[in-house]
Amino acid sequence: MSAKPTHEELLRDITDRARALWGEAKAAEMAAALERTATEMEEIDQAIPKRDLEPGYYQ
Amino acid sequence: MPEPYQLTVSEAAGEIRSGSLSPVELAQSLLSRIDALEPSLRAWVTIDREEVLTEAKRREDELGQGGPKGPIHGVPVGLKDIYYTAGMKTACGSRINADFVPDYDATTVFRIKEAGGVILGKTVTTEFAMGDPSHAINPWNPAHTPGGSSSGSSVAVAARMCAAALGSQTGGSTCRPAAYNGIVGLKPTYGRISRYGVVPVSWSLDTVGILVRTVADAAIMLQVLAGHDPQDPGCPDQRVPDYLDAMSRQDGPPRIGLIKEFFYDKSTPEVRSHTDAAVEKLAQAGAIIQEISLPESFASAHSCQRIVSNVEAAAYHEESYRDRADEFGPKARSSIEMGMLIPSVRYVQAQRARRQFRVDMMAMVREVDVVLTPAIQAPAPRDLSTTGDAMFQQPWTSSGLPSIVVPSGLSQDGLPLAIQLAGLPWDEGKLLAAAGWCESVLGVSLSPPDFS
Numbered sequence: 316m317s318a319k320p321t322h323e324e325l326l327r328d329i330t331d332r333a334r335a336l337w338g339e340a341k342a343a344e345m346a347a348a349l350e351r352t353a354t355e356m357e358e359i360d361q362a363i364p365k366r367d368l369e370p371g372y373y374q
Numbered sequence: 375m376p377e378p379y380q381l382t383v384s385e386a387a388g389e390i391r392s393g394s395l396s397p398v399e400l401a402q403s404l405l406s407r408i409d410a411l412e413p414s415l416r417a418w419v420t421i422d423r424e425e426v427l428t429e430a431k432r433r434e435d436e437l438g439q440g441g442p443k444g445p446i447h448g449v450p451v452g453l454k455d456i457y458y459t460a461g462m463k464t465a466c467g468s469r470i471n472a473d474f475v476p477d478y479d480a481t482t483v484f485r486i487k488e489a490g491g492v493i494l495g496k497t498v499t500t501e502f503a504m505g506d507p508s509h510a511i512n513p514w515n516p517a518h519t520p521g522g523s524s525s526g527s528s529v530a531v532a533a534r535m536c537a538a539a540l541g542s543q544t545g546g547s548t549c550r551p552a553a554y555n556g557i558v559g560l561k562p563t564y565g566r567i568s569r570y571g572v573v574p575v576s577w578s579l580d581t582v583g584i585l586v587r588t589v590a591d592a593a594i595m596l597q598v599l600a601g602h603d604p605q606d607p608g609c610p611d612q613r614v615p616d617y618l619d620a621m622s623r624q625d626g627p628p629r630i631g632l633i634k635e636f637f638y639d640k641s642t643p644e645v646r647s648h649t650d651a652a653v654e655k656l657a658q659a660g661a662i663i664q665e666i667s668l669p670e671s672f673a674s675a676h677s678c679q680r681i682v683s684n685v686e687a688a689a690y691h692e693e694s695y696r697d698r699a700d701e702f703g704p705k706a707r708s709s710i711e712m713g714m715l716i717p718s719v720r721y722v723q724a725q726r727a728r729r730q731f732r733v734d735m736m737a738m739v740r741e742v743d744v745v746l747t748p749a750i751q752a753p754a755p756r757d758l759s760t761t762g763d764a765m766f767q768q769p770w771t772s773s774g775l776p777s778i779v780v781p782s783g784l785s786q787d788g789l790p791l792a793i794q795l796a797g798l799p800w801d802e803g804k805l806l807a808a809a810g811w812c813e814s815v816l817g818v819s820l821s822p823p824d825f826s
Contacts, residue, residue: 349715355680358674362730371729
């Protein structure tokens with residue numbers, strides 16, 4: 316992977332996880348939701364703040 | 375004098391304090407109202423009539439013995455069916471929790487009782503407060519969704535089956551159904567009200583929501599509920615001011631930041647022109663209106679909200695899912711499954727981006743007293759397979775900032791429309807004051823026509 320994963324890499328990663336957990340047929344059924352989640356992860360990757368910012372959990 | 379069921383929290387509590395209305399009369403009036411409307415609106419899951427009347431009688435006796443216990447003495451309150459109630463089922467709209475009876479009260483339930491309130495019953499929720507629609511009916515038009523996930527609480531308050539009910543918000547589950555049903559919905563600052571004993575969707579996002587019919591009632595209920603709870607790690611020791619006093623101190627019209635960007639782009643022409651008309655009315659009454667821009671980090675705010683919510687829902691439901699996956703509704707199941715797939719690094723990055731977003735949103739709101747947007751993109755959709763879209767609420771949930779929805783009129787189809795205001799964390803006093811001022815200027819109080 317490059318420094319920031321591409322949409323395709325993100326999608327492939329979670330699709331592979333879906334296949335491993337539930338099999339090919341279920342992963343295919345989930346295609347639209349997987350695509351959406353990959354887009355969400357990609358959007359977050361575009362907005363990652365500077366390195367010293369800790370996560371905010373209870374805020 | 376109106377029928378007792380028509381009274382707001384403030385009015386009912388006032389009449390009880392003055393002795394002109396008894397808690398038992400009020401409870402009986404609301405129970406009769408529920409008997410009449412429940413077959414058509416399906417807002418309630420559990421009501422223990424005997425217990426309600428016993429509690430109301432106890433409140434009546436307390437009045438004679440030492441006066442009111444607190445600001446809502448004798449006032450019945452509805453609870454979304456995700457709030458733990460000792461000895462009363464908390465089914466969460468699910469097959470999985472269908473027979474679950476908690477052995478303790480949520481902190482919020484305890485505080486309602488301590489303030490003299492009467493628990494009226496449990497209201498319908500979508501399954502585990504997630505996306506599968508409930509069977510509650512929109513009192514304005516049964517072909518349209520009542521919204522969710524706090525559907526029953528919103529319907530019950532709109533149809534005068536109770537003056538106040540609790541909901542919750544992880545995406546838009548308090549303010550969106552409030553707007554769809556023509557009532558006031560308050561989502562306080564994240565952590566302002568304890569979530570101890572509230573079945574979670576997402577620990578990082580869940581906020582207790584208040585559903586009422588006036589801004590003053592939202593202030594009263596917040597006063598009852600707000601405050602530190604050591605049993606909720608997200609509920610810090612922040613000072614709780616006097617909210618009604620804060621409302622009374624509103625010294626003139628507020629400075630309002632109007633956010634058109636995104637919110638107008640996503641709205642229907644009717645909602646845009648309706649919001650413009652409302653803003654114009656506020657401006658004519660003296661409000662200083664300043665158009666403001668969203669921060670750059672807004673672009674990923676919705677994604678952060680969904681990633682965090684899905685992962686945490688998957689963590690909470692992991693055990694149930696492994697044993698009983700088929701018993702979840704399709705949308706709840708999909709959220710849980712998606713949460714199981716999201717890599718941990720992506721989850722942490724979403725939490726980091728969310729922190730930056732909160733900082734940026736606070737800087738934006740600091741330019742004014744409150745910010746204003748339309749509350750919903752369009753009136754409640756004519757589609758019972760959805761609870762509507764939470765996109766106008768998610769930014770406030772994701773950033774933890776307090777927000778409130780105030781009815782502003784009706785659409786051409788006769789469905790409620792509303793404005794949404796938001797403020798700085800822990801400053802609900804200023805938000806409520808501005809919302810009360812807007813409510814007074816707009817002069818809109820809605821009641822579903824067939825249930826007036």
